[in-house]
Amino acid sequence: xxxxxLVALAASTSLLAGxxxxxxxxxxxxxxxxxxxxxxxxxxxxxxLASNWVLAAAAVGTFAEFFADxxxxxxxxxxxxxSFIRPLGGALLSLAIIDSGDTGWQVAxxxxxxxxxxxxxxxxxxxxxxxxxxxxxxSNVIVSTAEDVATGGLLALAIxxxxxxALIAVILVILSIWLVIAARRVFRQVIDRLNPPPRPVPPA
Numbered sequence: 001x002x003x004x005x006l007v008a009l010a011a012s013t014s015l016l017a018g019x020x021x022x023x024x025x026x027x028x029x030x031x032x033x034x035x036x037x038x039x040x041x042x043x044x045x046x047x048x049l050a051s052n053w054v055l056a057a058a059a060v061g062t063f064a065e066f067f068a069d070x071x072x073x074x075x076x077x078x079x080x081x082x083s084f085i086r087p088l089g090g091a092l093l094s095l096a097i098i099d100s101g102d103t104g105w106q107v108a109x110x111x112x113x114x115x116x117x118x119x120x121x122x123x124x125x126x127x128x129x130x131x132x133x134x135x136x137x138x139s140n141v142i143v144s145t146a147e148d149v150a151t152g153g154l155l156a157l158a159i160x161x162x163x164x165x166a167l168i169a170v171i172l173v174i175l176s177i178w179l180v181i182a183a184r185r186v187f188r189q190v191i192d193r194l195n196p197p198p199r200p201v202p203p204a
Contacts, residue, residue, distance in 0.1 A: 008166030010094040012158035014113035015169045017090035018120025020151040021082070022061030025089070027155055029055045069144040072132050079125040090117020116173070123176020130182060 017024050029049035048054060068078040094113020095106060124147070131139045158165035 005162045006098060009158055009162035010097040010109060010113060011116055012154065012162060012165040012169045013097060014090035014094045014116040015120045015172060016151050016155055016158070017093055018086050018117035018122075019124050019147055020062075020065065021086045021089040021117075022058050022065055023148070023151055024093070024155055025049060026055065026058035026062050027152065029058060031159075066148070069147070070141045072140050075128050075140060075144065076125065076132060079121070079128060083121065083125075086121045087114045087118040090114055090120075116169070119173050119176050123172075123178075126176070126182065 013024060013028075029051075033050040033055070049058075065078065069075045091110045091114030094116070095110045098105065098109040127143065128140075131143050154165055154168060157168070
């Protein structure tokens with residue numbers, strides 16, 4: 001793979017880890033273990049993902065996240081717990097994919113991968129704040145299922161065509177930033193409703 005494709009693959013994978021870290025780890029590990037997908041040679045640095053222990057842990061995490069992510073407010077609690085885990089996982093995936101002997105490039109890859117995962121995670125959490133403000137119970141299931149499908153599809157695209165996936169990732173980053181801003185507005189509106197300003201006391 002060319003350096004541009006490697007950077008694009010690292011960016012896409014890191015961003016997807018901000019949505020579904022366990023699913024990304026599980027799919028990549030299974031693809032490597034059973035040869036389902038013709039992975040680029042550079043991804044052989046991720047041999048550890050094909051370990052039975054790693055696959056088992058990723059499978060348990062994927063199973064738990066699949067259900068936790070579809071229940072209102074449970075999904076927000078799950079996101080809060082993973083506010084550190086997902087960015088770190090995205091950074092480590094990016095670092096492993098780049099696999100450069102240049103220490104400076106490794107540090108940049110680690111920071112950029114973690115940053116991409118954090119932005120995606122923040123956008124996801126922001127979207128869930130907006131969805132949870134809705135009174136009906138079905139939007140959580142719909143949004144979560146859409147994230148599952150999008151993560152799987154973009155992961156396959158990232159492996160097959162890293163540059164195309166990276167372009168989509170840029171759009172998703174912009175969308176994530178917008179979702180964070182929108183979620184802050186919704187959160188402020190909810191706080192204002194819960195804590196209305198005191199009414200002025202009429203003069204005696």
